[in-house]
Amino acid sequence: MSAVRRPGGVLFAVCAALFLVVIDVTVLHVAAPQIADSLAPSATELLWIVDIYPLVIAPLLLAAGVAGDRFGRRRFLLIGLAVFGVMSVPAAFASTPLMLIGARAGMAVGAAMIMPATMALLRVAYPDRSARLRAVGIWSAVSAVGAAIGPLIGGLLVQSFWWGAVFLINIPLALAVFLLVWAVVPPSRSAAALVMDVPSVILSIIAVLALVFAIKQAARYGLDAVAVGSLLVSTIGTIWFIRRQLARQRAGIEPLLNVRLFGRAGFTVSVLAVAFSMFAIVGLDLLFAQYLQNILGYTPVEAALRLMPMAIAAIFGALSAHVIVHRFGTRIAIGAGLGLAAAALIPLLTVGASEQFLVFTLSLAVVGFVLDVALVAANDTIISAVPEDYVGQAAGVEETAYDLGGGLGIAVLGSILAATYTAAFPVVPGLTAVQQAAAAESVASAGHLSATVGGALAADVHAAAQSAFLLGFHTTITVSVAILALTAIAAAVLIRPRKAQPLATPL
Missing domain, CATH: 1.20.1250.20 (MFS general substrate transporter like domains)
Incomplete structure (x- = not known):
């Protein structure tokens, strides 16, 4: 071309x-x-x-x-x-x-x-x-x-x-x-003889739509029957979609998506890196905003300003990524990026009800910088894995991972935070059963309740809510560290140090 x-x-x-x-x-x-x-x-x-x-x-x-x-x-x-x-x-x-x-x-x-x-x-x-x-x-x-x-x-x-x-x-x-x-x-x-296979399009839409709906449902109501049913529909749709793509490839017919790309470790790990980078960026951003407002008492605008170091560092990380990849290679850029993000989150396990500005700001800045380096390196690996004639399908996979990763981050980390908070909220003497249930639902509900009961009881509710939220906060950070660390290890082990070459043919 x-x-x-x-x-x-x-x-x-x-x-x-x-x-x-x-x-x-x-x-x-x-x-x-x-x-x-x-x-x-x-x-x-x-x-x-x-x-x-x-x-x-x-x-x-x-x-x-x-x-x-x-x-x-x-x-x-x-x-x-x-x-x-x-x-x-x-x-x-x-x-x-x-x-x-x-x-x-x-x-x-x-x-x-x-x-x-x-x-x-x-x-x-x-x-x-x-x-x-x-x-x-x-x-x-x-x-x-x-x-x-x-x-x-x-x-x-x-x-x-x-x-x-x-x-x-x-x-x-x-x-x-x-x-x-x-x-x-x-x-x-x-220039290839591409065909828009309508059944494959429908199957892909059903599989992703059901998965997105399951994520949204689980984020709000937990893993209920609707969420499980949606996951089942997504799984069936995905399996059916893959089988159809492979059958078309065996018959020498252009598939909607060359699913054999996922047999290449570098491609698959890069897709996972995009998904889990967005998982951390979007999910943790929501978590940090709740911490700043509900525990440290900042307004939404003040909280947004304190989250800016992460966004600013992400911009510099994206602009610096090409230098880092050229110097150290794709495997190091992705693996070390995810690994350093996991390491940078560990100091946040020490934060509590009083502000630790330096720890919080530096951790967010490092996370923003290294995750965007990993994102850029992974994005480039994905779209470089196919010849130019098939770049749209690679871009579609990358964007889907990007979108699903963010949604999954909100659902998983939000659910862990909510479940841990509710389980850790202690019985507060003086509250009715209804008030106890309301306070144990969320830190925001506990805040509203403490404003109505007043006096020493309000202080007890506030202290219990803070303690339960911080346990949920630290648990969520721990889970994020584990996910990022495992993805970093996968990148270090499975991505080859040399540059990936595009497939000669999608079949």
């Missing part, structure tokens, strides 16, 4: 598209209270307003990546931007919760078309792996910047206008990025 004449322009354009999508994920966190006041959704409707976006986007990422290879990556990116921008209009002016849920689902469809295309186009624009690694680092840094400033932008828009402004601003931005992509990104599509 002919070389892209202006790869820097392609990088700028795809990063602008990525920035637009990433910001939209985080601005809703700030706008949610105002949306609740304005539209008066039920508790279930409010959950769907938040959850519909990841529930729609995750199952579509693989199919969108492959469709970009088949029908044109720039074309899919442009269509995704158009869908994203157009569906922002009904989201901004939604008059009912159902209208907002539907509009958010439409925006998620556009985002699912955008995300794999951005990574696939980088692979095409930078055929030289050394230059591509630097480009992937910039791509990752832009993602970190968007996630960090999204709540700030959302807060300013909500404060200056109304909650709909967080969606309305997408329209001119999407139009500007659309024109930029049209101007600087050349058409790109696979």
Whole structure:
């Protein structure tokens, strides 16, 4: 395939598209209270307003990546931007919760078309792996910047206008990025005879959708019958999907996904590295925010500011990753990155009810830096594992791991924290059975209760809640250390020190 004449322009354009999508994920966190006041959704409707976006986007990422290879990556990116921008209009002016849920689902469809295309186009624009690694680092840094400033932008828009402004601003931005992509990104599509196998697409959507739903269900209600049933559906769908891909490969027919890629240790470990890096970044971010607000008593804004060292360090880690990979190799970048992240979390086992600013800040900074180094190295390994004609499917796998890892982090770490807190909350003399159950439900519930009972009893409830939360906090940190350490060991053992070569054929 002919070389892209202006790869820097392609990088700028795809990063602008990525920035637009990433910001939209985080601005809703700030706008949610105002949306609740304005539209008066039920508790279930409010959950769907938040959850519909990841529930729609995750199952579509693989199919969108492959469709970009088949029908044109720039074309899919442009269509995704158009869908994203157009569906922002009904989201901004939604008059009912159902209208907002539907509009958010439409925006998620556009985002699912955008995300794999951005990574696939980088692979095409930078055929030289050394230059591509630097480009992937910039791509990752832009993602970190968007996630960090999204709540700030959302807060300013909500404060200056109304909650709909967080969606309305997408329209001119999407139009500007659309024109930029049209101007600087050349058409790109696979020269292979790709076929969009509809049954495989349906199976992939069912498998991922059921898994995402199970994660969400388990995060809120524990591993109940619905979560277990969803996991069973996901498992059956995954097995059926794999068998169909292998059957098509044996018959000499192009599969939707070359599942034999997962037989390559470097590829599989890199996918796991992406998933567990996001597991730690997203899950621990939520954990740290609760610690800062519920134990140290900071406001949401103050807590966000104290979490900034992690985001800032992540940006520097992403921008430095190409230097580290060139100097030490992919195996060290991923393995040592994950291992150092695990080590950096260990000092947090000493934090308690009083602030230890230096320990907390340094630990977060190290975690942010080394995890983003590992992310960039793993991302590059994934998209470099296939020939250019099949890069969309690799990008789809990478984006799916990225999305599922974050959701899994919230579900697993949040569930461990909640379960440990409830089990560790002691019986407080003077509380009724109803009050005891409420206080043992969460540290926030205990805080509300202590504000109502007053006096010495309030102090007893507060002390019990702090003790139980800190035990849950330390348990969750320990689990995170173990997961990151095991993934680091897998990377060190299974990834070959030499550069991975693309497969000559996906069959």
